[in-house]
Amino acid sequence: MKNIILNKGKDKAAWQLHPWVFSGAIKRIDGAPDNGDVVTVFNAENEFIAFGLFHDSSRVAVRLLEWHPDQQINEQWWRKRIQKAVEARRHLLIEGKNDTARLIFAEADFVPGLIVDKYADYISIQVHAAGVERIKDVVIDELNKLLSPKGIYERSDLKSREHEGLPDTNGLLFGELPPEFVEIIENGIRYQVNIIDGQKSGFYCDQRENRALTAQYVKGKKVLDCFCYSGGFTLNAFHEGAASVTSVDSSALAIETLRRNILLNGYSEEAHVAIQSDVNKQLKVFAEEQQKFDVIVLDPPKYAPSRSSLERASRAYKDLNRRGLLLLESGGLLATFSCSSAMDIDTFKQVLAWAALDAGKEIQFIRQFHQPDDHPVRASFPEGEYLKGLLVRVI
Structure with missing residues (x-):
């Protein structure tokens, strides 16, 4: 047997079903487990707590299963874990309306270290943990049995793999290589997604519901979509009758893909402006030009990857939102997001209040945004709640 014995008083989180055991909580290791081995975790009184995946050089020494x-x-x-996770998402896959969803969300689905996304007839996976790397063939086989995809492609080019002693791995695992652009449907809107070279696993399906909710406010309005990537908020805005949309992203590939998606859906190119630029710099340019918008979307990348970076990230979020608020008149709306799990919603509201104060604006919070149900949050693992957002009205 390969056993992990925890220090006295360091077992509370594990008893409460939290999936991480940090290295500092371990009193003793019996049986010399290799990285990725299944181990049995006991408390200091030798009482069984859980089984988990071991790794000796990761800060998370055991991922409980x-x-x-x-x-x-x-x-x-x-196989049963994979089946359960996939079946819980079947209701999201509606022919002609939505063929894209996150099928497995790591710890939230009791499969730590594994992300699986479905994009039409293709599947993209990311492996974060050495223990999951060992059973990758089982994952691929079960996904094939459940979904019969045309191809399964791996995008395991993640910084987290360094901590597990794993090299970056990108490539085809099953079936056909995805084409350069895979056509998907989300909210009845068509997109071309680059699974092989796109950001993350190819697309941000975690904003599916928030795109549709934000678009309810844009009919006849002038919209600014910042950090637009392939155009999720932009396309939903046109779908709901926005008069014009300006889209900004620093990535040339994102702008190219967005333009493809505008044409794919038959939206007016004359009503759309795509700008490849750093968003903060571009917001400053808009202010200097005295431009104003009716609705602004701010969906930046993760500013706070850990709690230690929260203070610095809060300043960055405040400055970004201040610049956005300056471009809104009374009655204007700001849909603003944070994908940093270290930034809770109360802190985010405080950041927005500071931004409004600095911008000389009075604001109301009129809607709160969340991650959708294919990105569930386990009650015992609040760290899984990373995406939050606010719809703000300038008074």
């Missing part, structure tokens, strides 16, 4: 001592972590266990 199963809290029932009569279960075996074998191939069938993994």
Whole structure:
């Protein structure tokens, strides 16, 4: 047996079903487990707590999997976890309306270290943990049985793999290589997604519901979509009758893909302006030009990857939102987001209040945004709640 014995008083989180055991909580390791091995975790009184995946050089030394001592972590266990996660998303896949969803969301689905996204007939996966790397063939086989995709492509080019001693791995795992652009449908809108070279696993399906909700406010309005990527908020805005949309992103590939998606859906090119630029610099240019917008979307990348960076990130969020608010008149709307799990919603509201104060604006919070149900949050793992947003009205 390969056992992990925790220090006295360091077992509370594990008893409460939190999936991470940090290295500092470990008193003793018995049996010399290799990285990626399944280990049994006990408290200081030698009481069973859970089974988990071990790694000696990661800050998260054990990723807990199963809290029932009569279960075996074998191939069938993994297959059942994958089946359960996929079946929980079936309702999201509606022919002609939506063929894209996150199928497995790591710890939230009790499969730590594994992300699986479905894009039409193709599947994109990311592996974060050495233990999951070992059973990758089982994952691929089960996904093939459940969904019969044309191809399964791996995008495991993640910084987190360094901590697990894993090299970057990108490539085809099953079936056909995805074309340069895979056509998908989300909210009844068509997109061309680059699975091989695009950001993350190819697309940000975590904003599916928030795009549709924000678009309810844009009919006949002048819209600014910042950090637009492939045009999720832009296309939803046109779908709901926006008079014009200006889209800004620093990525040339993002702007190219966005333009493709505008044409794909038959929206007016004359009503759309695409700008490749740093967003903060471009917001400053708009202010100097005395431009104003009716609705602004700010969907930046992760500014706070950890709690230690929260103070610096708060300043960055404040400055970004201040610049956005300066471009809105009374009655204007700001849809603003944070994908940093370290930034909770109360802190984000405070940041917006500071931004409004600095901009000389009075604001109201009129809607709160969340990640959708294919990105669930386990009650025992609040860290899984990373995406939050606010719809703000300038008074």
